[in-house]
Amino acid sequence: MRGPEGARPVTVYGDYECPSCAALEARLHELELRVTFRHFPVRSSHPRAQAAAHAAEAAALQGAFWPFHDALFADQGRLEDPHLWARAEALGLDLPRFDADRRSDAVAERVRADFRGGIRAGVATTPTLFAGGLRHVGRPGPELWAALRPA
Amino acid sequence: MPVVEAGQPAPEFSLATYEGDRFTRENLLGRITVLVFYPHAFSPICTDQLSVYQEVLDDFTERGATLYGVSCDSVWAQQAFREKLGTTIEQLSDFEPKGEACRAFGVLHPAGFPERALVMTGPDGVVLWSHQAENPGVLPGANLIFDALDAVSV
Numbered sequence: 001m002r003g004p005e006g007a008r009p010v011t012v013y014g015d016y017e018c019p020s021c022a023a024l025e026a027r028l029h030e031l032e033l034r035v036t037f038r039h040f041p042v043r044s045s046h047p048r049a050q051a052a053a054h055a056a057e058a059a060a061l062q063g064a065f066w067p068f069h070d071a072l073f074a075d076q077g078r079l080e081d082p083h084l085w086a087r088a089e090a091l092g093l094d095l096p097r098f099d100a101d102r103r104s105d106a107v108a109e110r111v112r113a114d115f116r117g118g119i120r121a122g123v124a125t126t127p128t129l130f131a132g133g134l135r136h137v138g139r140p141g142p143e144l145w146a147a148l149r150p151a
Numbered sequence: 152m153p154v155v156e157a158g159q160p161a162p163e164f165s166l167a168t169y170e171g172d173r174f175t176r177e178n179l180l181g182r183i184t185v186l187v188f189y190p191h192a193f194s195p196i197c198t199d200q201l202s203v204y205q206e207v208l209d210d211f212t213e214r215g216a217t218l219y220g221v222s223c224d225s226v227w228a229q230q231a232f233r234e235k236l237g238t239t240i241e242q243l244s245d246f247e248p249k250g251e252a253c254r255a256f257g258v259l260h261p262a263g264f265p266e267r268a269l270v271m272t273g274p275d276g277v278v279l280w281s282h283q284a285e286n287p288g289v290l291p292g293a294n295l296i297f298d299a300l301d302a303v304s305v
Contacts, residue, residue, distance in 0.1 A: 042199060043237070044237040045202045119207055119294055120297075122294045123203075124199065124200060124293070125290055
């Protein structure tokens with residue numbers, strides 16, 4: 001979770017290989033929101049989505065979830081293993097630990113738990129954003145920004 | 152005609168499988184079946200819908216439910232679609248006579264393709280639950296199928 005305390009909470013189910021998720025992410029930065037990100041990698045559409053989600057959770061174990069998350073969305077064309085290592089290195093993470101963690105059962109279970117939670121919440125595609133009673137599915141547009149803007 | 156409702160027997164129908172067999176009402180008997188009607192192979196939304204169901208397919212299997220994708224595409228298009236998605240969900244084709252099975256289930260869109268609908272049948276071939284999305288652009292989440300399974304297994 002990140003964003004100013006007391007700001008409007010939103011939960012985003014996303015996938016690091018999904019272009020609409022990156023579009024949403026880019027704009028969420030500009031709004032005063034408290035954002036929770038949950039993984040919803042759809043492997044058959046996005047073959048590297050799951051590996052990327054595991055890498056982000058491995059970075060989280062070294063306190064670098066959000067920087068890693070931002071680095072993934074900033075360059076979706078580069079999600080192969082060497083690109084993930086390069087990001088970890090650039091963020092000053094312990095590389096062998098990062099690599100062991102991203103392949104660990106604990107990290108896989110964490111991502112899986114997010115996915116299952118998404119299924120239970122009715123998520124059927126990415127991105128899906130929840131903010132109170134509001135639910136937005138798919139590519140974000142002006143109506144979403146209007147709805148999320150502070151009153 | 153709206154989608155067949157719970158309590159009604161599944162209609163008579165005949166769909167083509169990739170293996171060249173026919174899949175009929177008989178094939179529904181003796182187990183729980185979920186027919187996933189989707190508008191078109193390769194349209195971006197269907198891609199996500201079946202991909203998401205694929206992710207939780209083991210859970211459906213564990214609950215004793217078998218899923219099939221149904222569209223009016225040819226078996227060849229369906230097979231190519233399946234390979235592209237990397238899904239194992241079997242596909243059934245309503246290509247000829249086109250839309251006949253979809254019509255029987257009450258899910259044929261006026262424009263000649265299936266509505267986005269789900270029909271669950273029981274071992275006796277009776278409809279246990281059905282759902283039609285408000286429009287073909289809305290994706291029914293896998294949670295709807297799990298909820299329906301919860302409701303029928305009570």
